[in-house]
Amino acid sequence: MKKKTTLADIAKKLGVTISTVSRALNDHPKISTATKKAVIDLVDKMNYQPNNIATALQSGKSNIIGVIVPTSDRQFFASVIRGIEEVVRKEGYNLIICQSDEQTVKEQKIIDALLQIQVDGIIASVAKETTCYSYFDKIIHQNVPLILFDRVGQNIDTSTVVSNDYKGAYDAVSHLIEQGCQHIAHIKGLKHIKIYQDRLNGYLDALKHHQIPVDEDLIIESDLIDDPDIILEAGIKMTNHLFMTNHQPDGIFSSSDFAAFGSIEALKSKCINIPEEVSIIGYSNDFSSSIIDPGLSSVDQHTKKMGNSAGTLFLDQVNSSIGEYRYKQVVIDPTLIIRKSSSPNLIENRKAISR
Amino acid sequence: MKKKTTLADIAKKLGVTISTVSRALNDHPKISTATKKAVIDLVDKMNYQPNNIATALQSGKSNIIGVIVPTSDRQFFASVIRGIEEVVRKEGYNLIICQSDEQTVKEQKIIDALLQIQVDGIIASVAKETTCYSYFDKIIHQNVPLILFDRVGQNIDTSTVVSNDYKGAYDAVSHLIEQGCQHIAHIKGLKHIKIYQDRLNGYLDALKHHQIPVDEDLIIESDLIDDPDIILEAGIKMTNHLFMTNHQPDGIFSSSDFAAFGSIEALKSKCINIPEEVSIIGYSNDFSSSIIDPGLSSVDQHTKKMGNSAGTLFLDQVNSSIGEYRYKQVVIDPTLIIRKSSSPNLIENRKAISR
DNA sequence: TTGAAAGCGCTAACAG
DNA sequence: CTGTTAGCGCTTTCAA
Numbered sequence: 255m256k257k258k259t260t261l262a263d264i265a266k267k268l269g270v271t272i273s274t275v276s277r278a279l280n281d282h283p284k285i286s287t288a289t290k291k292a293v294i295d296l297v298d299k300m301n302y303q304p305n306n307i308a309t310a311l312q313s314g315k316s317n318i319i320g321v322i323v324p325t326s327d328r329q330f331f332a333s334v335i336r337g338i339e340e341v342v343r344k345e346g347y348n349l350i351i352c353q354s355d356e357q358t359v360k361e362q363k364i365i366d367a368l369l370q371i372q373v374d375g376i377i378a379s380v381a382k383e384t385t386c387y388s389y390f391d392k393i394i395h396q397n398v399p400l401i402l403f404d405r406v407g408q409n410i411d412t413s414t415v416v417s418n419d420y421k422g423a424y425d426a427v428s429h430l431i432e433q434g435c436q437h438i439a440h441i442k443g444l445k446h447i448k449i450y451q452d453r454l455n456g457y458l459d460a461l462k463h464h465q466i467p468v469d470e471d472l473i474i475e476s477d478l479i480d481d482p483d484i485i486l487e488a489g490i491k492m493t494n495h496l497f498m499t500n501h502q503p504d505g506i507f508s509s510s511d512f513a514a515f516g517s518i519e520a521l522k523s524k525c526i527n528i529p530e531e532v533s534i535i536g537y538s539n540d541f542s543s544s545i546i547d548p549g550l551s552s553v554d555q556h557t558k559k560m561g562n563s564a565g566t567l568f569l570d571q572v573n574s575s576i577g578e579y580r581y582k583q584v585v586i587d588p589t590l591i592i593r594k595s596s597s598p599n600l601i602e603n604r605k606a607i608s609r
Numbered sequence: 610m611k612k613k614t615t616l617a618d619i620a621k622k623l624g625v626t627i628s629t630v631s632r633a634l635n636d637h638p639k640i641s642t643a644t645k646k647a648v649i650d651l652v653d654k655m656n657y658q659p660n661n662i663a664t665a666l667q668s669g670k671s672n673i674i675g676v677i678v679p680t681s682d683r684q685f686f687a688s689v690i691r692g693i694e695e696v697v698r699k700e701g702y703n704l705i706i707c708q709s710d711e712q713t714v715k716e717q718k719i720i721d722a723l724l725q726i727q728v729d730g731i732i733a734s735v736a737k738e739t740t741c742y743s744y745f746d747k748i749i750h751q752n753v754p755l756i757l758f759d760r761v762g763q764n765i766d767t768s769t770v771v772s773n774d775y776k777g778a779y780d781a782v783s784h785l786i787e788q789g790c791q792h793i794a795h796i797k798g799l800k801h802i803k804i805y806q807d808r809l810n811g812y813l814d815a816l817k818h819h820q821i822p823v824d825e826d827l828i829i830e831s832d833l834i835d836d837p838d839i840i841l842e843a844g845i846k847m848t849n850h851l852f853m854t855n856h857q858p859d860g861i862f863s864s865s866d867f868a869a870f871g872s873i874e875a876l877k878s879k880c881i882n883i884p885e886e887v888s889i890i891g892y893s894n895d896f897s898s899s900i901i902d903p904g905l906s907s908v909d910q911h912t913k914k915m916g917n918s919a920g921t922l923f924l925d926q927v928n929s930s931i932g933e934y935r936y937k938q939v940v941i942d943p944t945l946i947i948r949k950s951s952s953p954n955l956i957e958n959r960k961a962i963s964r
Numbered sequence: 965t966t967g968a969a970a971g972c973g974c975t976a977a978c979a980g
Numbered sequence: 981c982t983g984t985t986a987g988c989g990c991t992t993t994c995a996a
Contacts, residue, residue, distance in 0.1 A: 624984075625983085626982070626983050626984080627981090627983095628982075628984080629982055629983075632981095632982085639981055639982085640981070640982080641981060641982090644981085644982085644985050663988090665988095666989065666990090667987080669988075705992095722985050787996065799993085
């Protein structure tokens with residue numbers, strides 16, 4: 255059980271003061287190369303590890319960024335996190351990953367905890383439950399940089415990274431129309447969440463611009479935020495429901511890949527051909543989209559790039575002199591990945607996926 | 610730009626000393642309820658946030674656990690991480706997630722960084738490149754609890770959580786044999802990694818116990834640690850290769866779900882029926898296993914439970930008085946999830962999956 | 965080129 | 981019940 259060596263230990267052994275050792279290690283110009291060398295040698299020998307906590311206390315910087323996600327085990331968030339890490343680690347930051355489980359209460363607890371830890375910044379995607387953002391304002395008021403991504407709050411004044419959900423939906427639906435679909439259903443998410451609202455608008459506008467009337471019966475709302483298995487089940491149910499009426503759709507644009515998987519399963523068991531009779535497009539380009547048969551067309555959101563941007567925004571903000579910084583809004587254009595589920599003539603080509 | 614309020618600020622305002630305030634906040638028994646109340650009130654009013662770093666420096670505890678994974682955006686690791694978090698957050702610990710990208714050099718840098726941050730413990734799964742574990746010994750020597758999971762080192766004396774890979778493989782192959790397979794191929798991983806070695810042994814023993822001769826030509830090694838897309842491609846190639854020889858298998862046991870997806874794709878394009886002509890079983894029970902057609906039988910490793918165990922082991926160790934603690938080895942039995950790819954008579958039942 | 969000393973924000977032993 | 985004091989490990993003026 256050996257205690258950790260501190261600057262004091264090695265100072266004593268060397269017969270100099272702590273400050274000298276500290277300076278030697280920080281490569282201070284006015285320290286003789288002789289003592290520098292002596293210090294470095296001893297540091298190795300005694301297996302000295304600088305105590306970051308002491309430095310953090312002293313400098314007020316922890317070099318830690320808090321990341322809050324609804325859940326870390328979804329491909330989407332996992333990939334964004336990876337993107338953040340890629341850019342911030344280079345500047346010496348570490349990430350603390352926290353999960354809100356979509357609950358406002360947990361989210362608030364996490365924020366308090368992170369502020370207490372003295373994180374240098376917070377990058378977050380808000381929980382589906384959350385409708386009031388005063389807790390996020392709290393972060394800003396404490397002068398801690400806050401970057402929001404994907405699910406951003408309505409009226410928070412801070413930097414954000416979002417995907418262009420309107421465009422993603424618009425492109426997807428336009429593609430369906432070009433394939434000849436005239437009755438396109440839409441599985442939409444909770445309306446108070448902006449990304450789902452944007453996708454709905456993209457859907458509506460695409461119809462409008464192609465002079466296709468909107469049929470309210472073809473728009474179904476669902477809580478798309480849940481375990482993949484559960485959303486898939488819901489997708490099956492909704493699809494069955496759609497095909498029980500007499501306005502049967504010939505295309506489905508789903509705001510969730512998992513719901514779309516359910517649609518495919520439901521149609522297959524009804525022996526309805528995809529895409530000949532019904533075309534389907536999902537959202538997020540989950541790995542399974544390329545696995546399922548037929549391959550599911552989907553909107554790729556470039557998640558890692560979102561993470562990169564969020565990280566970069568954070569670095570911009572901390573590295574800019576105070577008062578100088580202006581919040582930035584980054585919008586990333588998604589890409590429609592076309593697979594068999596929406597394109598009868600496509601020779602299935604897995605290499606089309608760039609992930 | 611308001612500075613953070615400290616104990617000193619609120620002490621001054623109240624005309625008492627810092628210690629009084631500190632004690633009031635920690636609910637010290639010998640502080641008058643009057644002053645306690647006064648303190649609490651002011652704390653709210655001044656928006657005081659205790660500075661954990663100062664406490665950490667003072668107590669020597671950071672309440673941070675470092676987690677090292679090869680990559681955080683794989684379902685397997687994401688799920689383990691979630692499992693760890695579930696148990697440790699209750700005791701006030703935060704996780705710092707770091708990715709080695711399978712590289713020994715990065716792994717070592719991360720370890721140094723974590724030790725410097727003064728983490729209270731490290732939970733890790735080692736990079737595929739790593740063959741020498743002296744860096745992990747370094748952690749132990751610094752008296753920092755180290756828990757290894759899944760990919761554990763060969764000769765490190767510490768607590769570990771692993772899946773019973775031998776049993777997983779044995780059960781899978783036995784199942785194939787029971788289904789009538791006589792020529793079972795195996796796609797195995799890098800041999801220096803224990804989990805793959807164990808799965809190979811399980812495969813071999815299952816054959817032996819059923820008096821089936823081993824055919825070396827049916828065993829193919831592949832680097833199963835890579836991007837899912839790449840492994841899938843490799844799976845296609847290996848399968849095509851297998852079916853070019855004159856010992857064609859009637860069953861495939863793959864150490865990776867992704868390679869198995871490739872096998873399915875390859876066989877489908879050859880119009881070979883699964884499972885009638887060839888049965889297939891994968892490993893890890895990835896979400897896509899239930900999506901692909903036919904559903905892929907796979908070995909579920911109970912990843913979240915692995916994370917729970919790792920977290921619990923850590924807590925056990927830090928909470929036990931020093932010198933008292935004995936390392937523990939936890940082995941989690943995996944479960945074979947049977948789907949259509951190995952079972953002609955199965956009515957596909959997605960609800961069989963427990964995840 | 966180095967030393968002495970103050971202080972980052974907090975806790976805790978000791979004293980009243 | 982509350983104040984005084986020392987100290988966690990390090991950085992950084994100010995002196996020498």
